[in-house]
Amino acid sequence: MERNVFGCVALEQKQMIPLDKIDGFDVRPGFYEINGATALPNGVNFTIHSQNATSCELLLFKRGARKPYAVLPFPDHYRIGKVYSMIVFGLKITEFEYAYRLDGPYEPEKGLLFDKTKPLLDPYARAVTGQSEWGTNPNKLNGYRARVVLDDFDWKNESQPRHHMQDLIIYEMHVRGFTKHESSKVAHPGTFDGLREKIPYLKNLGITAVELMPIFEFDETMGKREVNGRTLLDYWGYNTVGFFAPNTSYAAEKEYNREGEELKALVRELHESGIEVILDVVFNHTAEGNEEGPFFSFKGFDNNVYYMLTPDGKYYNFSGCGNTINSNHPVVQQMILECLRYWTVTYRIDGFRFDLASILGRNEDGSPMNHPPLLKNLAADPILGDVKLIAEAWDAGGLYQVGSFPAWNRWAEWNGKYRDDMRSFLKGDYWLAPAAAKRVSGSPDLYTGQYRGYNSSINFITCHDGFSLYDLYSYNEKHNWDNGWENTDGSNDNRSWNCGAEGDTDDEAVMKLRRRLIKNACAVLMCSRGTPMFLAGDEFCNTRFGNNNPYCQDNEISWLDWTYLEKNKEIFEFFRYMISFRKSHPAIRGDTQSAAVGFPFISVHGEWPWQQDITSESRYLGVMFAGRPPEHNRDDIVYVAMNVYWEDIEIHLPGLPEGCRWRLCVNTAAEKAEDCAYCEGARPVYTQEGFMVKARSVAVFTASMEI
DSSP states (O other): OOBOTTSSBOOOGGGSSOOEEETTEEEEEOOTTSOEEEEETTEEEEEEEOSSOSEEEEEEEOTTOSSOSEEEEOOGGGEETTEEEEEEETOOGGGOEEEEEEEOOEEGGGTEEOOTTSOBOOTTOSOBTTOOSTTOOTHHHHOOOBOOOOOOOOOTTOOOOOOOGGGOOEEEEOHHHHHOSGGGOOSSTTSHHHHHHTHHHHHHHTOOEEEEOOOEEEOTTTTOEEETTEEEOOOSOOSEEEEEEEOGGGSSSOOTTOTTHHHHHHHHHHHHTTOEEEEEEOOSOOTTOSTTSOOSSHHHHHHHHHBOBOTTSOBOOTTSSSOOBOTTSHHHHHHHHHHHHHHHHHSOOOEEEETTGGGGGBOTTSOBOSSOHHHHHHHHOSTTTTSEEEEOOBOTTSOBOTTTSOOTTTEEEEOHHHHHHHHHHHTTOGGGHHHHHHHHTTOTTTSOTTSOGGGGEEEESOOSSSOOHHHHTTOSSOOOGGGTSTTOSSOSOOOOOOTTSSSSOOOHHHHHHHHHHHHHHHHHHHTSSSEEEEETTGGGTOOOTTOSOOTTOOSTTTSOOTHHHHHTHHHHHHHHHHHHHHHHOHHHHTOOBOOTTOOOSEEEEOSSTTOOOOOTTOOEEEEEEEEBOTTOSSOEEEEEEEEOSSSOEEEEOOOOOTTOEEEEEEETTOOSGGGOTTSTTOOOEEEOSEEEEOTTEEEEEEEEOOO
């Protein structure tokens, strides 16, 4: 039988005829297995479901109108099971917006909140109207509406990069903040197109994956208020309104009925440049909040299905944002799976990072599950088979699962222990040397068994939460006063060090030390087993002025100031060199066979070679990677020397076979440009086994045949 684009057996033309008339429109029962609103050659298919509703109405609006021009009740015989489906003939998708009204029991103590007077946004809406002007939300007055979206984007011969996890260099960014500052000098600041203009920059830096902070449609006006002369918004976007709809305020132009095309063009061009796209997705809560929050979609369809509720009908709050999605209810599981499939197929997304992913492993009563079905289903789904799945393996309810997240040999994790241990060690807490040795070596204490070894650890020192890398070495304390919460928000556990002066300073000795520590962090991150990730702007010392929680700051606090790129060109070049260095050494990434020289894949050293008894008293740490790439006939050997002490330390490198010498490739203490391997015209530096590692510095060596 012929099949149509919806995967259903195509009806013969004579069957695609109206059977009824409602409010002047010709209608017939629709495609019950296709959720959302879908354009057909001669009409539109509308399908929604509700476990507890007793009736449903389809509302049609002219663009921007407050009242519907048509109300179409679903006939009782258009309902099968819990699904309502109807084809409305003669509709032109450019001429209407739509919403629903549902009736049913109102029993708040049982979690039932049906209200037949309130318009509801389709949970499967492909586009949300009224959201394209950043900082405004007319939907709060008129109710949310959806729009039908055409999907005829020309992907040309686009091919997804499909890098191995250990080969990724992940660059976490906020779409708006990346180019909104006037110094970005793009034609369309703060948009997908603005980011597109910066692709040559990303390619030059060596990035192989961008991780975009939330781009699903969200309500940035939540909590809108004035503080210290600034308008504060929910800038980060962790408050989803529609899971299937792109944020239209990130588009440079209005895309009526073609929402998402600018994003698709961005994805296509990133892929052409060898850069994957990972989305930060928020399936742990929605913008509807708690009992005091708005009522615009999920609450009206099935409040007690979509949300975790206490026995008296209140909202569990494991997200810290008012409500918690009931992700292990079969209906919600289905929605999440359909959503991820949709973004994978329609937008060619390469990976997903799940915000507060431990919530996805909680049962409907909030208790942690040993074998969460949602996580298992996502891991085994065929459509998602090549997609990266990355968990933020904790939640706001105290569940911390780094190293114990249900992974099924498929999930990777943001390694929060890498962040914490390396922050402490690199700022001089040398008693953290034993923990640091594990983190640089790929956290073998965490990732065994159900994990895929070194592919499981996403190593990071900075991310959107907390200090930027420059601020990590410029502030001892958070400075969040501009957020309006009396500096009570944001983490107090920053493990930072201001190097002797809080914030801006003209003290050259302090600035010199800060630059060295930034280089140390970059060098160690790029020379650690696992997948490195860093925050956009860290490569040129972008500052957030000590604010470690700028979720509400849509201004210079959050926007990247591109003038720092010229001011800190040396730091940028160091990042670029270290990224290239990592790519050139498969021994670091773990993609090798045993080294012919006989060295183990990874070994830990003290000040003397093979001195592996690293203790809390160790001031120095050496880690060596060794292996032979399958396609080469020469071993790849890299030795990373880390001195976090305030005095110089003489070390001795492992002995090499005759004819080999150690070549110094990185020395963050180098004073002269010609001694910096990342500087143009740098001279090669060779050494025998002895080397003086300067105070608070990192040196990296490779075994070389050159004499």
